[in-house]
Each structure stands twice: as structure tokens, then as C-alpha cells.
Amino acid sequence: MKDDSDTLMTTLPTPAPRPSWRKAAIAYALIAPPLLLMVFLIFIPALQSTARTLTVDVNGTPGFTLSRYIAFFQDPVSVSNLMFTFQITLITLLVIFLVCFPLALYLRFANGRLAGAVQVLALFPLFVPGVILAFALIRFLGTRGTLDTMLSIAGFTGFRTPYLKPDAIVFGLVWESIPFTVLVLTAGLRQVSDALIESARDVGANNWQIFWRIILPQISRPVLIAFSLNFLGIFGSYTIPYLLGPAAPQMMGVFMQQTFGQYRRPDDAETQAVITFLICAVVGLLYVRTVASQRKQEQDS
Amino acid sequence: MTTLQPASPVVPGFWAGTAASFRAMIRRNGFGLLALIVLILVILGPLYSVVLWAFAERWQYPSLIPQEFGFTFWERTFARADIAEALPFSIILSLVVTLLSAVICLPASYAFARMKFRGRQLLLLSFLATNAFPRFGLYISIAVIFFRLNLIGTVQGVILIQLVNTLLLMIWIPTAAFQGVDKALEEAALDVGASRLRVFMQITLPMVMPALSAALLLTFVNTFYEAQGALLIGLPRVVTMPVLMYSLINSQLIVQYGAIVSLVLWLPSLLLLIVAQRLLRGGYLTAGFGV
Numbered sequence: 001m002k003d004d005s006d007t008l009m010t011t012l013p014t015p016a017p018r019p020s021w022r023k024a025a026i027a028y029a030l031i032a033p034p035l036l037l038m039v040f041l042i043f044i045p046a047l048q049s050t051a052r053t054l055t056v057d058v059n060g061t062p063g064f065t066l067s068r069y070i071a072f073f074q075d076p077v078s079v080s081n082l083m084f085t086f087q088i089t090l091i092t093l094l095v096i097f098l099v100c101f102p103l104a105l106y107l108r109f110a111n112g113r114l115a116g117a118v119q120v121l122a123l124f125p126l127f128v129p130g131v132i133l134a135f136a137l138i139r140f141l142g143t144r145g146t147l148d149t150m151l152s153i154a155g156f157t158g159f160r161t162p163y164l165k166p167d168a169i170v171f172g173l174v175w176e177s178i179p180f181t182v183l184v185l186t187a188g189l190r191q192v193s194d195a196l197i198e199s200a201r202d203v204g205a206n207n208w209q210i211f212w213r214i215i216l217p218q219i220s221r222p223v224l225i226a227f228s229l230n231f232l233g234i235f236g237s238y239t240i241p242y243l244l245g246p247a248a249p250q251m252m253g254v255f256m257q258q259t260f261g262q263y264r265r266p267d268d269a270e271t272q273a274v275i276t277f278l279i280c281a282v283v284g285l286l287y288v289r290t291v292a293s294q295r296k297q298e299q300d301s
Numbered sequence: 302m303t304t305l306q307p308a309s310p311v312v313p314g315f316w317a318g319t320a321a322s323f324r325a326m327i328r329r330n331g332f333g334l335l336a337l338i339v340l341i342l343v344i345l346g347p348l349y350s351v352v353l354w355a356f357a358e359r360w361q362y363p364s365l366i367p368q369e370f371g372f373t374f375w376e377r378t379f380a381r382a383d384i385a386e387a388l389p390f391s392i393i394l395s396l397v398v399t400l401l402s403a404v405i406c407l408p409a410s411y412a413f414a415r416m417k418f419r420g421r422q423l424l425l426l427s428f429l430a431t432n433a434f435p436r437f438g439l440y441i442s443i444a445v446i447f448f449r450l451n452l453i454g455t456v457q458g459v460i461l462i463q464l465v466n467t468l469l470l471m472i473w474i475p476t477a478a479f480q481g482v483d484k485a486l487e488e489a490a491l492d493v494g495a496s497r498l499r500v501f502m503q504i505t506l507p508m509v510m511p512a513l514s515a516a517l518l519l520t521f522v523n524t525f526y527e528a529q530g531a532l533l534i535g536l537p538r539v540v541t542m543p544v545l546m547y548s549l550i551n552s553q554l555i556v557q558y559g560a561i562v563s564l565v566l567w568l569p570s571l572l573l574l575i576v577a578q579r580l581l582r583g584g585y586l587t588a589g590f591g592v
Contacts, residue, residue, distance in 0.1 A: 030412035045442035114333040121340035127570040129526035131546040132449035144362040236435030253437035276438035284433035
């Protein structure tokens with residue numbers, strides 16, 4: 001960490017000297033605008049939604065109640081949408097790691113033009129925004145789309161399009177997540193020293209053992225960050241499931257938008273939103289804690 | 302092929318040698334080659350269709366390229382009133398949001414980097430909250446409040462929801478940059494009598510400029526493509542380009558409109574792509590993720 005205490009006090013070790021109240025006041029004034037914006041647009045809406053769904057029941061009578069949640073879990077459509085969101089999230093996460101771990105390992109240990117080209121392609125989705133991706137995937141995966149055409153030219157008929165099926169959602173979400181996941185994992189892998197791997201190999205460890213025993217334990221933080229951010233991103237996604245997925249069941253994002261925008265039932269949409277908050281709270285905390293401990297380690301070293 | 306025998310006695314071992322070295326190359330680069338081929342198909346395949354559709358007059362199945370190329374749909378696309386209106390509006394909106402974000406966040410990031418106060422680390426970390434919620438659930442919560450405040454369908458509402466998305470980047474990247482500035486240089490300049498303002502303008506600012514421009518560029522591009530918040534808060538009166546894309550995708554029979562708008566919309570990303578190397582080296586692309 002850079003030392004940014006007063007010049008007179010630079011000789012003092014941490015903990016830092018108590019700053020003068022005037023300086024602190026200026027600092028608080030400077031950080032207040034973004035902080036207030038965040039408080040009013042993230043913390044207060046989230047807390048207020050949680051409070052309201054617990055204190056006003058389905059008929060609008062005040063008092064502590066779980067009736068909205070009971071109504072949600074008694075509604076088969078709501079439950080199937082929630083379960084569908086879970087399924088898609090877990091399957092997508094699995095595919096992301098199956099695709100990105102080999103890619104990241106390859107990029108960490110390979111050099112040369114081929115590796116460069118693979119890296120460029122793996123990072124390319126960073127530069128393709130969601131709506132354009134959705135449109136492109138419809139043209140690519142849809143009936144009579146590019147993939148269909150290529151297969152039929154190759155003599156393969158009977159192509160069944162994944163468009164408007166859960167597979168298309170998984171495909172699109174994986175597509176979007178590849179660059180971030182590969183970046184995070186390769187950054188983590190670069191911290192694993194070559195010497196350590198070499199010495200493990202010298203004592204006869206095979207690639208598999210090296211991966212599980214040497215590499216994986218050292219990149220647990222990047223893996224956790226990739227896991228949690230992807231989980232939150234998929235669980236809270238809207239564009240890809242809305243444009244590529246089936247009409248039913250729906251992912252929670254699409255379901256909430258429809259409840260709020262089309263059916264004009266903000267109370268129900270709010271209940272659905274709070275349910276996603278509660279489910280994602282553990283993962284969100286995991287993300288914040290991992291980033292915090294990573295930063296602490298970087299600053300201590 | 303594993304059973305290749307030397308066919309000619311003249312160069313014994315020639316074929317065997319070639320096959321072996323080829324096999325070695327595959328073994329060494331097999332994964333790389335496989336990854337390259339799959340990625341070309343999967344990553345570039347979808348984009349290939351969009352680019353060709355934008356310039357296609359007629360493209361019938363089954364053909365890998367359009368039967369006729371042309372520009373007539375470009376004229377028709379830009380003759381559409383909704384597109385002609387949404388494009389400049391989206392650009393101005395993204396500029397306004399980026400500017401507001403800079404005004405709000407840059408002083409704060411300076412404070413985070415250079416001043417000492419209680420709770421500094423914790424407050425800096427609290428901005429991770431923008432990532433720690435399932436995004437669309439959060440938007441619904443905000444929308445319910447905006448609904449009561451009559452902010453649904455207003456430009457102010459859209460600006461606010463898009464501003465929230467910019468906070469993490471616009472605070473974390475500049476904070477790291479300000480922390481990286483060598484204080485000895487600034488103190489040396491102060492010692493020889495330079496004013497604080499002059500030190501800031503001539504020493505501090507040039508050193509953080511690459512990071513600041515990266516933050517501004519990323520914020521602009523991210524905001525330009527932000528579609529979900531704008532859809533939820535903006536409709537029916539405020540329509541940005543990405544929001545218009547939803548309806549072009551869902552309810553437009555002419556494929557070319559969507560393809561052309563996609564290409565035009567993609568231009569700001571091209572800017573990013575041009576400076577991608579620098580963004581990557583500076584670590585800006587993963588800034589805020591904690592890696």
C-alpha cells in the first residue's frame with residue numbers, strides 16, 4: 001500500500017495516525033456523492049423491497065407477514081421459473097468452467113502465434129454487447145441459420161434448432177462469460193510459479209496431480225471470483241434468456257420484467273426480486289469477501 | 302495414421318519421420334489447434350451471419366453467402382424515424398452519463414487514494430455492491446421506487462439507473478491510478494516552489510491520464526450498450542438504441558434492419574477493440590473484479 005499520511009508523520013509505522021478532522025471532513029465530502037447515489041439506488045431499494053414484502057400482505061393489510069412468499073411458493077408457475085433459473089445457472093456455470101479451465105491453462109503455459117490467436121478469439125466476446133449477441137445467435141443457431149446451412153452443405157440433415165429452447169440460453173450465457181472467466185483464471189494461473197510445477201514434475205507427479213494438488217489450491221481466489229460473479233450474472237440475466245429462451249418456463253429476470261411491465265403487478269415483481277436477493281446473498285457475500293481478502297493480500301505483500 | 306510404413310526404400314524412415322513429427326506437433330499443439338477451430342466457428346460464426354446479412358439484398362437457404370449484395374436496406378434503415386431518433390439520443394445520453402459519473406466519482410477516487418479517513422477500505426469495498434446483487438432483481442427494486450416517484454419513462458430515471466452501473470469502474474480504476482502516482486515527484490515539485498494546482502495539473506494528472514481515459518472510455522461504451530435498465534425504466538417514452546434492438550429482434554420480419562443496426566451499434570466497441578491491448582495490459586478490463 002502506498003503511504004499517504006502526512007509528510008511529517010511518514011516515519012510512523014501502521015496503524016496510521018489519526019488524521020485531523022478537517023482533512024477527514026473534506027475526504028468525506030468528496031466521497032459522499034457516489035456513496036449517496038449507491039445508498040439510495042442500491043441499499044435502500046433492496047432493503048425497502050425486503051421490508052415491504054414482509055410487512056404488507058397480499059391484500060395490503062400491514063403487519064408482519066410471509067403471505068407473499070407463501071403465495072409465490074404455492075404458485076406452480078413461479079416455482080417452476082425459479083427452478084428453471086437454478087438449473088440454467090448451474091448448467092451454464094459447469095459449461096463455463098469446462099470450457100474456460102482448459103483454455104486458461106493452455107494460455108498460461110503455451111506461447112507463440114497459435115496461443116495468441118486463441119487468446120484474441122477467447123477475449124473477443126468482451127467487445128460484443130448482449131443485444132447484438134442475441135441477434136447474432138438467432139441468425140447463427142436459428143432454423144435456416146448459418147449453422148443449419150453449414151451442416152446441410154456438409155450433408156447433415158435433421159438439424160434441430162436450440163433457439164427458443166434452454167440450450168440457446170446456456171450457449172449465449174457461456175459465450176458472454178468466456179472472456180471474463182478466462183482473464184480471471186489466467187491472471188490467477190500466472191501467480192503459480194513455474195519452479196513449483198517443475199519440481200513437482202521432477203518428483204514424478206503427472207499433469208492431473210499437478211493440476212489438483214499444486215495449481216488448484218493456489219488459484220482458489222480467482223476461481224471463487226469467477227464462480228460468484230458468473231453465478232450472479234447468470235441468475236440476474238435478462239437479455240439472453242428473454243431473446244433466446246422459451247416462453248415457458250422463464251428465467252427470473254424475464255419473469256420479473258413481465259410481472260412488472262406487462263402484468264403491472266409491482267408488488268409481485270418485488271417479491272420475486274427479493275427471492276433472488278436472498279438466494280444470491282450468499283454468493284454476493286462470497287464475492288465481496290474474496291475480493292476483499294485478495295486486496296488485503298496484495299497490499300500486505 | 303499410426304501404421305505408415307516407408308513405401309520407398311530410397312528414403313527409409315522419411316515418411317515415418319514426417320508422421321512422427323506431425324504427430325508430435327499435434328500432441329504439442331493439438332489443444333491449441335482444436336481450441337482455435339472451435340473458437341473460430343463458435344465466436345466468429347454468429348458475427349459472420351450478422352455482417353453478411355447487413356449487406357445482403359437476398360439471402361436464401363441453403364447458401365453460405367447471400368445471393369445478392371447491396372445497400373438498399375441501409376437507406377431504408379436510416380429512413381426509419383425511430384432509428385434516426387434513437388441513435389443520436391443514445392450517444393448524447395451515454396455522454397451525459399459518462400460526464401456525470403466522472404464529476405461524481407473522480408474527486409471521490411482522489412479522496413480514496415490520497416486522503417486518510419476512517420472506514421476508507423470498507424467504503425471503497427462497498428462499491429462492489431453494484432456487482433454483488435442479481436442485476437435484474439435490483440433493477441426491479443429500483444423500478445418499484447421510481448414507479449412511486451413517477452420516474453418511469455423519464456430521461457432522469459434512465460440516467461440514474463445507468464449511473465449506478467458506472468460507479469465501480471469510475472471509482473476503482475482512478476483510485477488505483479492515483480495510488481500509483483509517485484509522491485516523491487510531487488513533493489520535489491512543491492519544494493522548488495510549484496503551486497499545488499500546478500503540481501496536480503503538470504505532474505499528477507499526466508501520470509493518471511491513461512487510467513482516466515480508460516475509465517471514461519469503458520464507462521461510455523458500457524453505458525451505450527446498457528439495455529436492461531433502460532428498458533425497464535425508460536419505456537414507453539425513452540427509447541435508446543439497444544432498447545430499440547429488442548423490438549427489431551422480436552417483431553421485425555426484415556432481417557437486414559437488425560443486422561444493420563447491430564453493425565452500427567457495434568462501432569463504439571470497435572474503439573475499445575483498437576485500444577484493447579492497452580486496456581488489457583493496464584488491467585482495466587478486469588478492474589473491480591478484484592484480480
